[in-house]
Amino acid sequence: MVVIVVSGRKRKFDEQTALQAAMEVFWAKGFVGASLADLTKSMNINKPSMYSAFGNKETLFIKATQHYIDNNMQAHLGVLLAPELPLKTRLKNYMMSIVGMQCSTDHPKGCYLVLCQSEVAGGDIPEQATKLLLEIESAPIALLSDLFNTDNEAITLGLNENAASNALTLYTALKGTAAMARSKVTSTELEFVIDTILAGVFNTSKNYSTPKAILQ
């Protein structure tokens, strides 16, 4: 990041610190629920400073969302791709790493993205922000799907047969834990959930056939 300063009064606040504060407000309240007053109060700056530094509410949101991804999502990738560990262990570590964040008391509970993505259907999120939120959705599914398709152990276990569905299952589970975390459920309680779901993915992979909708 290159900052060119020609002259003029210096900024009193740190842009990254302010962005972090804005991110936490969106995390707690969503895009629609976060007011400019909420945001600027947490960021500890006034509105003109916010507008000059970040554009408007939508562009601030886009930057905050990117900040969330960079600082709160990417970190979990390491444990997923860690070599030398069995696939199931890597998946468990990855999922529990995310669940741990969802339940942490260091910031709002749950997942920033799950909350804001659920607002999209309401139709009150501006165009560019909506586009970003929809794009983000596909990345983790593609990542897991790709893993099931290419990992040697996954192929041996037959998990590649239903790679997309298995990825969807884990992603759905993480959206569920995000919602539960918002309701103050603990990481310890959710570990059972993750273990059970992983057991389902690993045990049912070999003899799965397309099920019927309602069984009699």
Added chain:
Amino acid sequence: MVVIVVSGRKRKFDEQTALQAAMEVFWAKGFVGASLADLTKSMNINKPSMYSAFGNKETLFIKATQHYIDNNMQAHLGVLLAPELPLKTRLKNYMMSIVGMQCSTDHPKGCYLVLCQSEVAGGDIPEQATKLLLEIESAPIALLSDLFNTDNEAITLGLNENAASNALTLYTALKGTAAMARSKVTSTELEFVIDTILAGVFNTSKNYSTPKAILQ
């Protein structure tokens, strides 16, 4: 429901129809995101009529929430408690019945309750409404937990050993599918997810021990 009419002009709108319309707005937008203008427009009445019939935004929300439970949640209970069917089948039917509703095009996607419960943490939902949303949360978990504790087949399979955790697992899965449904994922795609998770619950019940947080 007893309606005593003394005299005066007759209502032009049907209260249940209006409540249904309000419910769908809250379902799409949440409590905070739904404005009085959104609500009265969908209800096809004006504000004074709304206030005289339903009190205010919060009491309207409480009635709409109860309407949702009565009309969109209770219906699924039948298939869960249907006698003569294996437990796993009953659970699958119950969950797919809910997933089918979450994915239906007859109303907003996802779950009214999951959306509104996720707004609670934002702090912008009034007291009584918050209380109701939190109370509602415990019912389905208690129902499933009780089922695992008392159903003969569940006991035989050892599912009662971790009744509360198994209930939490299924409830978490349903919250996940609610979030996925909002993103236009289909009921067919989610059936795989439900099957996998049920397989996990039913297969891991016999030899489960408390897991460690991060495995090496």
Added chain:
DNA sequence: ACTTAAACGTACCATTAGGTACAATATAGA
């Protein structure tokens, strides 16, 4: 037909929403 009471529609209230104009202030370079 007349009275009484309820629902309706318009117009309004105070507050908050997102967003800006502008003067005062602080800084770097000449």
Added chain:
DNA sequence: TCTATATTGTACCTAATGGTACGTTTAAGT
């Protein structure tokens, strides 16, 4: 030190928010 430029704080803008006052309209009971 002077000038050019960028940030700050205050005060304001318009539109939308949840909520109401009040006069008009419609119906039931007599």
